[in-house]
Amino acid sequence: MLKFVVMRFLSGGLSLAILVTLIFFFARLTGNPTDLYVPMDASEAVRAQIAEQRGFNDPVVVQFGNFLADLARGDLGQSLRYARPAIDVVADAMPTTLTLAGLAIPIATVLALVIGSLGALHPGGIFDRIAGGATLGAASLPDFWLAIIGILVFAVVLRWLPTSGTGTALHWVLPVAVLVFRPLGILAQVVRTSMLGVLSSDYIRAAEAKGLRWPAVLVGHALPNAVIPMIMVVVYQAAGILNGAVIVEVVFGMPGVGRLMLDSIMFRDFNLLQAVVIVTAIAIFIAAAVADLLLALIDPRLTHD
């Protein structure tokens, strides 16, 4: 197991190093950011000066060397737009995104387990058909539409919830609800399909033959095997939110990482972009590593390679 964990971390570290290198060079392929930091009317002298001051005139390889040296010291540089350390800007935004993911994914997972399992119990039944249609719809509905309709109905018409922002528990209800929809739709379909396969297995029939009651068969025997394919899907869905639930963050005015990443690309704020990518990559790497360990614990065969 220890070897498995060490190998997992080494491969994760290698992926991170490749990612950091790629993001550095790809970001610079978009061009010199000087144009974004001086007005269109600025004189040539001013443009040249700003470019020189901010190191945009150095060869890219020199810039990369400087970047690695700073990185080794844990310094991800200053955000050009925010005029403060890029890592601080990301650190301010990260709690919002982590909270969104931390609420939406567990809720979606639990609901998906219940809906998918119940649907698989009686395939083709009324519940299965309704749940199948509803989860397919949930997976397909655009976030933007859901968010605006949610605000109109629950904030403007019913006045039950605030329109947007953060501050109280109620502020999180609409954004989390919108974020739950897509993972719920996908996960419920995965659970149903997986459960259908498991329920037709010999060991389930053997459990039934032993005289176990259905809930015990379902929870004690079927579910642990049915969730194995679901775990990686949960991680991918969580990674999607960690990467930034851009639309939800924009519509609800939630100060998260997704919005930050989009802005850093639009405004060629390279240091901020690098900081966002590195921090989210680490978060996703940790989530994937935890999932791997969880899978290895559930299914020890996975550690043998």
Next chain:
Amino acid sequence: MRMLISVATAALGVALAAAPALAAEPGEVVIVAPAGPQTMDGCQSNVSSTARILKQNVLEALTIVDPVKGGAAPRLATSWEQSADGSWLFKLRPGVMFHDGTPLTPETVVYSFERMLDKALGCDPFIFVFSGVEVKAEAVDAETVRITTNPVQPILPLMVESVAIVPLATPRNELTRAPLGTGPYVFTNWDTQTSVTLTRAPSYWGEMPAVTKATFIWRSEASVRAAMVDVGEADLALSISEQDARDTDLMYQSAEMSRIKINNDQPPFNDVRVRKALNYALDRRALIGTLLNPRITLANQIVGPSVFGYDPAIGQYEYDPVEARRLLDEARAAGAPIDRPIRMISIAGSSTFANQDEVIAAFIAMWKQVGLSVTNEALEMGLFRSSIRRENFDPNRNPTLVFSNHDNTTGDAGMSIFSKYHSSNGTSDLPDTPEGIKAMDALIESGMAAVGDERRRIFGEAMRLEHDEIVPEVWLYYMVNIVRKSDRINYEPNPRTSQVIDLATITLN
């Protein structure tokens, strides 16, 4: 079951108690803007997300731009006069204190100018207003500051409006995140992710404003901003979109105009007849009240009526497809390649006004009616900005139009005319011949050196020449903007509202 109901009731109670206060405290206003600030230093006075919070509320300058009449009015300077050598003497307002308790002195003014115009700090006043100008500020006596510029700036009282006066405690070589000024509001808190709070300064030198506390928040989505006023979460919502607007919303003429630049580096745009035809071919009026707000007006010069130098005598290129075709036929007969595909570039994801994409599509269809083939290409902002620089023009590129906008919040046409038509600027649009360029440069320079009616006359002449003879652009519209306010407050928007929210002008019902 009874226990379940009890738990549910308790949960609902907690949830309702946690609901945001829909009514602000008396004296407090909440303003929701499209974007939050990235910095909190007067150094970024041209970034609207920062300026609308700080300018005139926390930070004050020697002068202020009159938002309606234009021109400079007193603020921290009570009067000013130009010396025979061209320098300006500003008399400071007595008894003014900074928020850190130190007094306003000539030394603080000198410090503020040195800081704001330090090349290393790259502040907006240096980049936007004083670019290419040597500035020296010096204390003359206990209440007078002399500002000398090279070349002499006849509109210096207007230009100094961009330089916030800060106390000596403001860091010299870095941007501050806790600005100190002399304004009617003290900077109190900045939660970088959610809000900025200002509270009324108890020792303000001027009349005490009605608003005691102002909270600035930001939401990108216009429909959400509008809904926030409806449900009582905000008192003032800026930039309401056309689709969300209703009759009770406040509309105002903004300082912004939209235009399509005609780059004359490629034929057939080097033929003035083709440039005029581009103007005549557009039925701009037909889109007002349909795709565009009914209060939008037609533009015919680079500044709007509220700006000093605007010339009401300049005419319009009224829709005349027959004249457009005649001009194109004439140009074609003279050898101009009218059939070349024309490329128009615009900024991707950025809308100067609501329904911009539909308006562009309508214009392209109108140009097609007279035989011009135009396609629009939306570019990422950085690429757009580098594409419009003359030095980057590819000699083999297609004839190019640039969909653009311009706003002048200085109140003086000089800034606009110089940046858009003088050859020293890398993105300006120039006459076709070297002689023409030289003559226009000389005219603009003489206007920049003039004052009063002479200045107005020269600027008017420059803009008339541009409109009637040089035709470097298609003039589109002077824009309007929409805000929504709650019944709790009284507020009249003005052309500078997008840039400056003067809290002192807000009263409470």
